[in-house]
Amino acid sequence: MRILHTSDWHLGITFGGTSLIEHQQQFIDWLLDLIPRARIDLVVIAGDIFDRAVAPNDAVVLFKQALQRLQSLNVRTAAITGNHDGPDRVDNYGDLLDLSGVIIRGGYARFGAVMTMEFGDGPLDLVMLPFLDPQAAPADFSDIDAAADSTTASADENFAKLIKRTHESVLHSAITTAVPNLRSPRSLAVSHAFVAGGATSDSERNLSVGGAGTVNARLFAPFSYTALGHLHRPQSVGSHAGPITDKAANSTLAGVLRYSGTPLAYSFSEDHRKSVVIIDMAPDGSCRVETVEVPVGRAVFTVTGTIEELLAARPDHNRRESFVRAIITDRAVVLDAKKRLSAVYPHVIEIELQPEGATDGISINASGARSLSALESARTFWCAVVGSEPTDDERRVLVDAIAHGEKESA
């Protein structure tokens, strides 16, 4: 069977003040053209379908049309929610959609469930692992880790574990719940998570502050293929982690973990090629993976130089069609930089002024804002306005005036 893995569509996102909804539409058109040609049986979307919990209307309509077209192609779809999605909104009609071959999962509702799907070459166990906020867990939720020890641990210890609930502990619980129910020779996990070791981009939103929120790649060892979402750069992770031994799974099966990345560039740090992943999975779960570059949307790149240098450039068609960040190094103020650069780069969307040789003009410390006493302020004022130090008599009057001002304040 053949699986197409994509993620992080972020429908409705804006970049540099520009809506990308048209490019996203083009991507979906291209994808729907690719699917029959590539003989895809199952399309997997690994979270962050929408950019915001409350998505704009055109984004919702676009996604609905995509699902309708996928269904009309007789291709099954499995999608989960990511940290940007509102899980309750996206999962709202999940049960009804199941009937039409579209499986959408979000939130804790069907935590750790295993779904067996029949394909021409045999069954596939599907485990949907949407992004789960550890703190948003329902009241009756208990982690496997905590529950396992509940007979021996004191109530305080259990509570402490609940408090220490993390992305990893929740994900671990879900997977531990699912693994005993795996019946088929091959399995597919769909997850939205930050697997430790992955490379980040500027447009990802932290799952939690301070780097916490990463999960260990070993968690996904029981699955033949894990379709990951969250990181915007396409990449494999954990494939060189060596043989994995896991208490829960007790399996030596080394699965494939992969981020498909976003279909389009959403920040200037994403100057890599965007792609989707096609997996050819044998009945025993062994996978052959290939990537297909997305040919639509604009690439991103950054140019640096004086305005004259930048205006003198003769970029090729590809670059002209890209989103451009211009770092201008002129010492003098550059007027209408964006307008002028548009002639060379029609899609310049970010201008940054970095005068050459200047210290960082916006650093707090560089502003030299030492706090002055009221009297010092008055003296400075005098020098600035009169052009000379106050005479002794003038200084005495200033001292008196400030003293009176300070006395009445106190």
Add this chain to the structure above:
Amino acid sequence: MKPLRLEFQAFGSYPGKETVDFVALGKRGLFVVTGPTGSGKTTIFDAMVFALYGKLPGSRDTQEILPRSHHAEVNVPTYVQFDFEVDGVHYRVHRSPTQERPKAKGKGTTRENTRATLVRLEATVSVPIESQASRVSERCAGFVGLDASQFQRVVLLPQGQFTAFLLANESERESLLRPLFGGEVFRRALEWLKDEHDRSRDEVEDIDTQINHFRVNTVEALRKVRAAWMEADCIDDTDSLDEAGLQSAIAVLVPVRDEQSRTVHAARQVSDNCRAEAARAMTLAAVYDQARTLAQGVLDLETQQAAMETGRARLEASRGARPVVTAATAITGARTALQQAKASLDAVLDGVREGFTALDRMVPATDAAVIGAAVQAAGEALQKDGQLIAAADKAAARVVELTAAHKLETTEFQGLTKQGDALREELAGRSLRINELAPVASLVSLRRQESSQATQRLAESRALQRARVAQADAQGVMDMARVQYEQVMARFVATQAPRLATTLKDGEPCPVCGSVEHPAKAALGDGENIDHAAVDAARAAWSAGRDEVKKLEERIENHILGLGDAANRPIEHFEQALAEAERVLGTAVASEQQLQAESEALAEAKEALAKTATSLAAGVERINGLLRQLADAQTQAEQLRGDSAHLDAAALVRKQTVCEALVQQTTGIADLFQAVASARGTLQTRQEALVAELETSGYSSVEEAAAALLDAAQEVSLETAIKQWNRELATTRDKLDVLREQGVPDTRPQVELLEAAAVDAAALAGELAATFTTASVALTAATEALDNVFRIRAESASTRQKFDTVKRVYLTCHGKGAGRVTLERWVLARELENVTHAANVHLVRMSNHRFRLLRDETQGGLRLQVFDAHTGRPRATHTLSGGEQFQASLSLALGLADVVSRGGSASGRQFDALFVDEGFGSLDQKSLGDAINALEMIQAMGRMVGAITHVEEMKERLHVGIEVQRLPNESGSTLKVNP
């Protein structure tokens, strides 16, 4: 400052104890504080402010916020405890407000004053720092680096004011910056400078006014000098002179004054001489005039000498005639007295005659004793007649009195007779009624018996009915018991075989068939094991039912027997019979009571009739007595009327009056006779005395003596005039002699001419002196005034110099001097520059390098603009979109926090916590997204950001860290903290 933990109790809308662990929330970085409007979201912040500064943020709306929760139980005290970290040191401040607490013993409350403690928490111990409430606030402000208003401004970005700072105009921005950067100090300093300048200026103006005043005085005085002395014309017109000119003019005038002084002295000498000469002449003229007057007086007196001699002769003649005239006058008096005495006696005698005539009695002789006896006799006769008439009148009155008494008694007797008749009639009526009531009343006991029987029968009837019902029920129970018994019996019979089977044992013969083998034992089904006991019990139940029925049937028979023929009648029949019997009994009892009342009334009437009979007998006796007395009185009255028939009562009264008058008239008649005799004696003696006087005097007759007599006043007047004249003449002659001895001039001196000369000389001297005084005083005044001018000018030199300095400083600091900007504005602008720099660190990041805040130096220094890298030009802040405004506002707020906290006692302090209060509701979808992205960026920089909101999308996209929930029944709120 980094908040660590907040704990408060009975505070604001929270009745209980609430804890917020900021350390756990801080791991989240960005979280949302939600809850219904007005439930107390900002109270969390208020509690921090209260803990640190002991006061609450100024009321956000009109309502005053009180720390104490009015939802709290009385015994739950209000307090706030706040843990925070500054420069790695952990502090804990604990504060409770002034509040009422229940007394430890007894009822009522006691007032507990506000308390606060500040400690430093170390690994195992807490080190006290301060425990006096106000000092705690000061120390907190020191550690935090902000005062209360700065804290509120910097740590909480409040509702509605979020974008205010960005969009404010300069004066609004100035008033926002002022409290944060001590602008008040400069504002007050400027006010003080203005006051000082005005005060100093007034002082200098006062001095100038004084100098001018004295200069004008000098000029005026010198003008007066010029006007007085012609010699002073040597100086110039003073109006045009400066102070030095005035001084030299005065120097010229001093010798002129000395010369004028000498002239005045000489004129005064001449005047004195003239006045002395005139005075001497006037004295001599007076002596001359007096001597002339005296000489004329002597001549006038000497002409009166002859008249004085004649007067003296007349005086002596009068004195010789006086005794003769006196004696003649005494005779005339005695004659008149005799005539008067005779007239009095005759008048009395005339009255006596008239009186006796009126009494029809003979007139007595003219002698005092005879007249008295006759008057007494007449009085006695009249008295006797009066007594007879009075007796007759009294008898007649007695007859009238007795007749009236008889009539009264007769009337009373008739009344008593009528009363007796009425009583007899009443007696007859009552006897009749007693006879009627007696038979009915006698039946009372019989009726009572009947009523009691009816009651008994009714009870019997009811009991019968109850027994019949019970019997029917018992019948039913008995039937049921019988059926059950039959069923039990049937089952018992049916299960005989299996029961028997249970007793069978292998090898022992069956009691029925004798077989020792029991291949197919009947088996008992569930519940079929019926034994003898069950059968007996069922039978006993049936038998008991039968007994019960029988017992009840017997009871029914007894009741029917008791009721007899009426047994089958319904209960209502017995109820009606009882009602009728009770009604008849009621009638009999009423009759009995009435009979009793009538008998008592009859006895009372009989007693009254007996009393009336007694009264009638007594009446007859009294009437007869009265008739006897009346007959006696009439006889007596008849006799008296005959005796007094000849007397006229009216005439008698008249005579009595006359008789009384006579008695009065004749009382003093003896004295009158004596007086006439005495007057005759006196007349004769006096006629003899006159003859003797005439002989002594030398006058021939009484008439001659009377002609020479002067009256006493004429005599005194004449004598006084003669003495006066003698004295006057002597005195005048003496005075004239004295004057002549002293010397009298022959002619009168020329007084008027000499006096005129003296007046002229004095006038000239006075005029010269007055002019000199005026001019001299004016010159002195001019000298003094000019001295004052020089003195004041010297004394005020330092004041004037000080004013110049103050004025310079004042104008400069108020922006009216070299620069066009005030000190305060300049300082605030400088701080705003710092804020702008700090804000740009954030804004550049949020706007992807597009925007940067700029302070416009040209416009008073407080105007903010946004530099747009896309165009390279500044823009007005209000041209930003909603989301961009949010970014800029948030950046400014953060910049403000950075700069203000650096203004504290230590440098480099950062605020690790920031609360954004609302401001999200007004953003459109895209702007809200930008705003959330901006907040996420702040969070990424390691700051804890709490967004207080109820915007749905915020709650969905961001972690709900603190949830405020209302307690039921409007009893306040509580917190749910999700770490």
